[in-house]
Amino acid sequence: MTTFLTGWGRTAPTPAVLTRPRSVEELCELIGAAPGRGVVARGLGRSYGDAAQNAGGLVLDCTGLDGWTFDEGSGLVTASGGVSLHELMTALVPRGWFVPVSPGTRHVTVGGAVAADVHGKNHHRDSSFGAHVRSLTLVTADGTARTLRPGDPLFQATVGGMGLTGVIAEATFGCVPIETSLMRVDVERTADLDETLATMAATDDRYRYTVAWIDLLAQGRRMGRSVLTRGDHAARTDEKEPPAFAPGALVRAPAWAPGGLLNGLSVRAFNEVWYRKAPRRRTIVQGIAPFFHPLDFVDGWNRMYGSRGFVQYQFVVPFGAEETLRGIVGALSAHGTVSFLTVLKRFGPGSGGLLSFPMPGWTLALDIPVGQRGLAGLLRGFDRRVAEAGGRVYLAKDSRLHADMMAAMYPELERWRQIREQADPAGLFRSDLARRLRL
Template sequence: MTFLTGWGRTAPTPAQVVRPRTTEELAKLLADRPRRGLIARGLGRSYGDAAQNAGGVVVDCADLDLGWSLDQESGTVTASAGTSLHDLMSALVPRGWFVPVTPGTRYVTVGGAVAADIHGKNHHVDSSFGAHVTSLTLATADGSIRVLTPGDRLFWATVGGMGLTGVILSATFTCVPVETSRFKVDVEQARNLDHVIELMAEGDHRYRYTVAWIDLLATGAHTGRAVLTRGNHALREDVRSAAPLAYAPRPLLTTPPWVPNGLLNRWTLRAFNEAWYHKSPRVRRGVIQSLTTFFHPLDGVRDWNRLYGSRGLLQYQFAVPDEGLETLRRIVARLSAHGVASFLTVLKRFGPGTPGHLSFPMPGWTLALDIPAGVPGLDRLLTLFDEWVAAAGGRLYLAKDSRMSAETLRATYPRLGEWREIRSSVDPDGVFRSDLARRLGL
């Protein structure tokens, strides 16, 4: 048994971790019907307990490497579930292709990207990962391997289904052609939350990738001040380089194994936020940035989650529809008044969602914040936000969640009943189980 946690390093539970090398080995595991079920795990970037299974089996898909292939003509990629977006990008970008969606880290697997129906800075234009998937292979509870396409109900129960319909073996998806590995970026400061909302609502359509970093520790007239970063793939003529498609990322720093609790507190973060806000230009257009600087600045620090100390961190990410903008304002005002120290608070506009029953994104807005788990009063504050978000017709992201209640889930995912029906038809005995599923009664 090995103790596992998510990226937030909270609520560890032991499980038997197995690494099947072939689909036959996986089929044998399923045929054994482990008493406490089985769940697949990729690179463990879900913040909460999605890839934990107390007393049961956790299938680490890293060795189940069936490789990947690219059709250079169409940009169609078929990759095994254990392939990381890091490996894919390293191979695809020099060939002139870019993954359809990347989250804030490259260290996620294709299987995880499908199971969480991940989104990135381009959601308002390109939707989430599942929207680009044209077919999936899934090992189901009966031991069979099914090929699914967007016409199948099981396809959409699997996209965003948090691994509870089966073990995803591979996915085929369409990539985006690029002329360079760089991005042409506009950076501007917004003096408060209303200002950043206005800038995003009015200008986001001109950019494929947009995100706003919010300073939650600013108060008064500056509440919700932000640095808005928006960009597009740089074209060949934008880049003065002999190798416009060159891309070789590497981590620069490693977090020491032991960090005192409370290192990231209100005061250190206020200093950081102050510096971050003021070092950014008021307005600067056409900056050429590398892929890593633009998308994955945190990947430059290996194991940055350890900065939060032994108590770990949690991420609170909610989405609200456009009509729920007032809820977003109330939450930011309350967080700011409460002085909750959040290192990275990110605001983003969402475009259309996918038909995934448990897929998170919905047209509107999403706010994500990282919070040290030891902050006093956090439970009560976030439970209050849950109620506000539910009342606004919004929801929380399962891949980030480590604390919501089963009631909140039921109130905010209207298609949960339909998903359960499909799931029980393919997995009547509940072979696929995770701590997240137990906690939320999924």
């Protein structure tokens, strides 16, 4: 069935034939009969840009690949590529386990988590999802299923490879033991960006999970003022009830929202309230869902940006390039860039994926409604600054990067291309992102 697909940002829809295989055998058959425009896998559609689109070609909805098993003794999960982290958390948390890495939404498939090498609030300690994968099954261009393990060049090309080496049919990865379904969280307010960076650098290693929300519209001496949220899984002494996890959406975003709903005035007011209500410093107890996935409580929250959608821009710069980070935050603040959600984190060592985004350094992510004055030129300039500082932009959230920046941002690109060409000499696995970036 031909349908128009977009990423979570709801920009640049393109038509493709969408089909839903329900077994690895059916998956292999579909890949073997893929049309000339190629094929790409798709999970729950949470890549923000065009990574899971394939204009004029075939897109495989892998959510029909949904079996999984768990070994309580080793803490290892073996899950099909279409299994969601939400499903795993719902089953594992009551048994005293948690996924090794969770991004800002739990509505991500295992295959997508590997292909995008997703990261969470614990990257400074635990790296990204790919670092926890013990093995994976990849259906390659010849229609065969191959088992790959860390150290295999094709494994390195697949982790963070954005689905362009094959379809991830299954993955085995380790989980984290927990005692309760609660988080013990320290909340702290900072006055400006310098205090934010200094506090995070000095204290992040005391916590498993850390993140800073930044008021991007604050200017002058308040520029970069933030609310830091840092926490750990609560111990049994903090909560006597057995673990439980059954979150759902509390509200549903309207099917249609007017353009400009999230504007400078509304976001500035929200930022002021959010910053003021945060304590100067306090310890609280939260559930897993509010701590990790607050936006999931609003079903379809991406519609709040209006019919034109939004761009999520996320970059990382290495430690030592703080002036680049300060310069970008300052430019965004001076420009009056409206970003409903702006978060800062510290990254630790990467997973070894050749196109994996995380690297040791500072990462900033922001959601920007499409249509803001001068946005394209502003972000293009940031691309150059980030590349010159030795950083990169996150492909899973990108919808507008130019191909000429890829080699500068991803130094292992040529090695990745060589490995991919060996596995897929005809270039069967394609996506709109791959065409745009000439991958």
